[in-house]
Amino acid sequence: MTTHVKDIDELAALVGTHLGYSDYRTVTQEQVNLFADATGDHQWIHVNPERAAGGPFGHTIAHGYLTLSLLPVLLGGLIKVDGVSMGINYGTNKVRFTSPVPVGSELRAGATLASVEPVAGGIQVALDVTVEIKDAPKPACVAQILTRYYF
Numbered sequence: 226m227t228t229h230v231k232d233i234d235e236l237a238a239l240v241g242t243h244l245g246y247s248d249y250r251t252v253t254q255e256q257v258n259l260f261a262d263a264t265g266d267h268q269w270i271h272v273n274p275e276r277a278a279g280g281p282f283g284h285t286i287a288h289g290y291l292t293l294s295l296l297p298v299l300l301g302g303l304i305k306v307d308g309v310s311m312g313i314n315y316g317t318n319k320v321r322f323t324s325p326v327p328v329g330s331e332l333r334a335g336a337t338l339a340s341v342e343p344v345a346g347g348i349q350v351a352l353d354v355t356v357e358i359k360d361a362p363k364p365a366c367v368a369q370i371l372t373r374y375y376f
Contacts, residue, residue: 228244232307232308292366303336309376324363327358339351352369
């Protein structure tokens, strides 16, 4: 469910609020292979299912940075701020990859609004995000991400 915010004051009032969870998305071997091609990271634990079957995880796993790069699509439906002309990924304050993501896993993200701060021409929003693996005891990734919204 999307949290719809009409203005900056309404957004600021939500600091500390959990915004909910995204839908689950499946991580495919094709995604992993394309990410490997894009980044040049062709380590066998990611791209060689036969070798990975005998490795420490028993199967191929997604790159940690692939998991992180899925945040825009995972979080895209959680919050809508009216009047935004442009939003940019500004960075992260902290990222931890706490559990490997087996290819074929279903991931979802939950987020809490950590802060809203003014910046020139807009606002900076910090979200505390947890990426969960369906039916796994530990999350795949925890991060605080920064987004800037311009009006």
